[in-house]
Amino acid sequence: MNGKYDLIVIGAGMAGIAAANKCASQGWKVAIADPLPYGGTCALRGCDPKKILRRGAEIVDAARLMRGKGIEDDGLSINWSDLMTHKHGFTDPLPQRMEDGLMGNGVETLHGHARFTGARQIEIDGTSYEAERFLVATGARPRTLEFPGHEHLIDSTEFLNLDALPERVLFIGGGFISFEFAHIVARTGSSAVIVDRGSRPLKSFDPDLVELLVDRGREVGVDLRRETHVVAVERADRGFRVTVERDGASETIEADLVVHGAGRVADLAGLDLDSAGVQWGERGVSVGGHLQSTTNPAVWAAGDSADTAGMPLTPVAVSEAKVAASNMIKGTTSTPDYVGIPSAVFTIPELTRVGMLEAEAREQGIDLEVRYSDTSGWYSNYRIGEGTAAAKILVDRSSDRVVGAHLIGPEYGELINTFGMAIKLGLTTRQLKSATAAYPTVGSDLGSML
Ligand SMILES: Cc1cc2nc3c(=O)[nH]c(=O)nc-3n(C[C@H](O)[C@H](O)[C@H](O)COP(=O)(O)OP(=O)(O)OC[C@H]3O[C@@H](n4cnc5c(N)ncnc54)[C@H](O)[C@@H]3O)c2cc1C
Secondary structure (H helix, E strand, O other), X not given: OOOOEEEEEEOOOHHHHHHHHHHHOOOOOEEEEEOOOOOHHHHHHOHHHHHHHHHHHHHHHXXXXXXXXXXXXXXXXXXXXXXXXXXXXXXXXXXXXXHHHHHHOOOEEEEOOEEEEEOOEEEEOOEEEEEEEEEEOOOEEEXXXXXXXXXXXXXXXXXXXXXXXXXXXXXXXXXXXXXXXXXXHHHHOOEEEEEOOOOOOOOOOOHHHHHHHHHHHHHHOEEEEOOOEEEEEEEOOOOEEEEEEEOOEEEXXXXXXXXXXXXXXXXXXXXXXXXXXOOEEOOEEEEOOOOEEOOOOOEEEOHHHEEOOOOOOHHHHHHHHHHHHHHHHHOOOOOOOOOOOOEEEOOOOOEEEEEOOHHHHHHOOOOEEEEEEEOOOOHHHHHHOOOOOEEEEEEEOOOOEEEEEEEEOOOHHHHHHHHHHHHHHOOEHHHHHHOOOOOOOHHHHHHHHO
């Protein structure tokens, strides 16, 4: 048994690393553990690598949009293997840099799978460690699927490491992972099918804008099958045969690759939280407002493995980790603030959201004004030939404040941040309109969306 730690962080993703560094900077004896290279999902297996692969798709798409407008795109193509090498150029050196940073801050770095053996004790590869506190920051994993042949599926991590992209890719689930990957696949020239059991994909985004995205996807070859259930996946002569059912009728779809995009759950099963008396479920460790376990005061949780009101996003994970760390250091004083945190689906073009959905605002009885603009003909989109772009801004008439903003269009992943700030700071549309943006930038379109 090693000496007792003030804090052991379980999981070296963005949440775990942020908390470990913060507590170590207070002079605490801190250790962090992960069986995988340090950096977590976002940096190594999620946000960052996917957006590098998307860059290839963006360039191809941008050139195609300018076809007949001064750009000859004949022969332009994505070299998947080179694009993947470009991705590795970012992801491969990162774990060592992360670990060096932690060690430089005095954090002890451990490698292995942690599991609880008592209320204040864990074991990693046969060695026991004791601490005053633990932060569970183990992230999320793909939901377990039950249909026959589910073992043939690859997950998002494997997709982001493919050496070669086959011709026919089928995605199961109509969430952001399937849509983002399908939009990349379609620009490589391969076919992309998304099978979704619901009638409405991307449920946490504005339904009107989602329909625009579905139409735009169809134009580039993303085939969305709604209200369709996967019954089985079997090996075929070439690739896989996926049996699906819609309205009681069954059909088979041939694919070379079947990708799991059917949701993620908190990655807690191997932690033996029951041995520590920690209550948990599929959504994560049960925590109170201060991110402390509801059943074991020595255990805290943050990020995708904590059952909170925050979305499973990197900025949420980091801010929760900082709140948990601050509460451990100072006593339970702060709670996470989820107001004005934007999210984006990095399709081409991107779909973004911050604040309330229209239906949520109406349910709350807000005196709502919906300001909808088809921005596809606006200068910014004309310039680059993009025909799919729109904004839906939700304004509370009684206060003139923005309560929700929903955008689809090129570079709107940047623009949504301004709306996020407006919501966070409670700015009125009058105040927002009074700010002047550099022209001609996409930011200068904001005033006209209000
Ligand atoms: C494909 C994909 C794309 C995404 N894109 C975006 C995006 O564009 N923007 C965005 O904001 N979010 C995105 N996300 C979500 C984002 O990646 C997560 O919200 C974020 O990484 C959560 O951080 P975390 O620190 O809670 O967990 P993670 O980063 O998942 O880190 C958890 C770590 O815990 C480790 N661990 C698990 N069990 C144990 C154990 N028993 N012992 C020790 N260590 C353990 C894991 O190995 C892992 O390294 C994406 C996710 C995926 C899968």
